[in-house]
Amino acid sequence: xxxxxxxxxxxxxxxxxxxxxxxxxxxxxxxxxxxxxxxxxxxxxxxxxxxxxxxxxxxxxxxxxxxxxxxxxxxxxxxxxxxxxxxxxxxxxxxxxxxxxxxxxxxxxxxxxxxxxxxxxxxxxxxxxxxxxxxxxxxxxxxxxxxxxxxxxxxxxxxxxxxxxxxxxxxxxxxxxxxxxxxxxxxxxxxxxxxxxxxxxxxxxxxxxxxxxxxxxxxxxxxxxxxxxxxxxxxxxxxxxxxxxxxxxxxxxxxxxxxxxxxxxxxxxxxxxxxxxxxxxxxxxxxxxxxxxxxxxxxxxxxxxxxxxxxxxxxxxxxxxxxxxxx
Amino acid sequence: xxxxxxxxxxxxxxxxxxxxxxxxxxxxxxxxxxxxxxxxxxxxxxxxxxxxxxxxxxxxxxxxxxxxxxxxxxxxxxxxxxxxxxxxxxxxxxxxxxxxxxxxxxxxxxxxxxxxxxxxxxxxxxxxxxxxxxxxxxxxxxxxxxxxxxxxxxxxxxxxxxxxxxxxxxxxxxxxxxxxxxxxxxxxxxxxxxxxxxxxxxxxxxxxxxxxxxxxxxxxxxxxxxxxxxxxxxxxxxxxxxxxxxxxxxxx
Numbered sequence: 001x002x003x004x005x006x007x008x009x010x011x012x013x014x015x016x017x018x019x020x021x022x023x024x025x026x027x028x029x030x031x032x033x034x035x036x037x038x039x040x041x042x043x044x045x046x047x048x049x050x051x052x053x054x055x056x057x058x059x060x061x062x063x064x065x066x067x068x069x070x071x072x073x074x075x076x077x078x079x080x081x082x083x084x085x086x087x088x089x090x091x092x093x094x095x096x097x098x099x100x101x102x103x104x105x106x107x108x109x110x111x112x113x114x115x116x117x118x119x120x121x122x123x124x125x126x127x128x129x130x131x132x133x134x135x136x137x138x139x140x141x142x143x144x145x146x147x148x149x150x151x152x153x154x155x156x157x158x159x160x161x162x163x164x165x166x167x168x169x170x171x172x173x174x175x176x177x178x179x180x181x182x183x184x185x186x187x188x189x190x191x192x193x194x195x196x197x198x199x200x201x202x203x204x205x206x207x208x209x210x211x212x213x214x215x216x217x218x219x220x221x222x223x224x225x226x227x228x229x230x231x232x233x234x235x236x237x238x239x240x241x242x243x244x245x246x247x248x249x250x251x252x253x254x255x256x257x258x259x260x261x262x263x264x265x266x267x268x269x270x271x272x273x274x275x276x277x278x279x280x281x282x283x284x285x286x287x288x289x290x291x292x293x294x295x296x297x298x299x300x301x302x303x304x305x306x307x308x309x310x311x312x313x314x315x316x317x318x319x320x321x322x323x324x325x326x327x
Numbered sequence: 328x329x330x331x332x333x334x335x336x337x338x339x340x341x342x343x344x345x346x347x348x349x350x351x352x353x354x355x356x357x358x359x360x361x362x363x364x365x366x367x368x369x370x371x372x373x374x375x376x377x378x379x380x381x382x383x384x385x386x387x388x389x390x391x392x393x394x395x396x397x398x399x400x401x402x403x404x405x406x407x408x409x410x411x412x413x414x415x416x417x418x419x420x421x422x423x424x425x426x427x428x429x430x431x432x433x434x435x436x437x438x439x440x441x442x443x444x445x446x447x448x449x450x451x452x453x454x455x456x457x458x459x460x461x462x463x464x465x466x467x468x469x470x471x472x473x474x475x476x477x478x479x480x481x482x483x484x485x486x487x488x489x490x491x492x493x494x495x496x497x498x499x500x501x502x503x504x505x506x507x508x509x510x511x512x513x514x515x516x517x518x519x520x521x522x523x524x525x526x527x528x529x530x531x532x533x534x535x536x537x538x539x540x541x542x543x544x545x546x547x548x549x550x551x552x553x554x555x556x557x558x559x560x561x562x563x564x565x566x567x568x569x570x571x572x573x574x575x576x577x578x579x
Binding site for chain 1: 347365456458459460461462463464466469487489490491492495496497498499500501503504505506514515537539
């Protein structure tokens, strides 16, 4: 219990700091006394540009990191993340399909959201179908399956882009660049309505994932309805990865670093891992985006570039250190 | 390219055009030979052209066509002088030197008239992309681009002239901080022929809420859903004349 309080206290403190400090960072020099003055440039930049961005980064980073922890438990593999399994690609393919069909032309998010969630869900089902049937897939097979799914999704996205109109193909290109933009508060509200319940359910049943992470037989022997838990996992994972991808576009490696680092720091207990990943994953993405909007101002570096530059080498390091342990 | 040929009265000698050539109307019925980035070499060769006129491109089209035994001329249409040069050269190539001289002189005269008519300089931004109905996913015209050059001629100084790339991705923060006098906006729909009226409503509706921007308060947000702003050809002067009216005018 004491451990729980310490971990959650630190996570909350770090996230609160990100929420307070990240809106202060940006390309524009601000006179902070003006932020409270309605109509001033500072007021508008803070409320319309910086705060929604930081909130989106907190939600998106939290959801992706939590999806990472969830997939790692479901697949019993520490390398499973929304990217490596191909779930993010599935969501992207759904979104690209929606844009190429013109569902997003009038700016409505509904179609985009449904398509993105469906894409994430479909890939997740596919991967789980491969990994179930009583056998456990090796990391190697799982990653190869993810690579295959990624390649198929990319090929289909390129196909869609080549057959749609020029205008929509430009819209797809912009969407694929990805990134955390200053969205409307309404969009943030919808996103929170999708993500927070999914996150809450997962945290509420966090103990079950400790059993499932050991093995399904073990969990069943302990009296757990594993089928129902796994179905909940698919649903929650699709919502977390799909809803975020619909808004931000693909952000690679966001669901990797934080879950991994936390596993090393606080161990494999999902009752700690799930909530702490959500909080710190959000803080991580908010910091990455603060860097992205500042370094090349007035142009912006998509946050996916930063997460990939940090996450790619980290992933290789994880792979290499595992190889040495096993080899 | 197609527009230059038609302007020189060579329309009936155009064997084929790219997918994007929609002006003048007669050009639309010509055989299609692929697009800028995906040229269809087979279709080009099948037309047995005397000469293939192409725009400077990143896909080594010139070398590939020459390897097929075709005569190729490559032009840089990314700048106003480049377009004027191309007119002269194409005139010489096709035996229409006199018409080319007249066309060029006319265009230069109109450019000079625009330059002289500039009485006031305003700070402008030109957005080439934005998520529909939202102020997200924005891409602006940066330094050294064709549109920046045109706006400068017509009295508009690009607020993103210091950007690190030709078409930088920007956010609403950048616009609020730089607070341009004029906002030009061209949605992706310019390429799909979205109806002008609907496009206007989208653009004016979405910017109307941003009263913190000078351009919005002074009614200098202009939806530009027309291809004269994207097609590099003899109609660039028309685009410059339109810029002049919008930049120095009293607002919408």
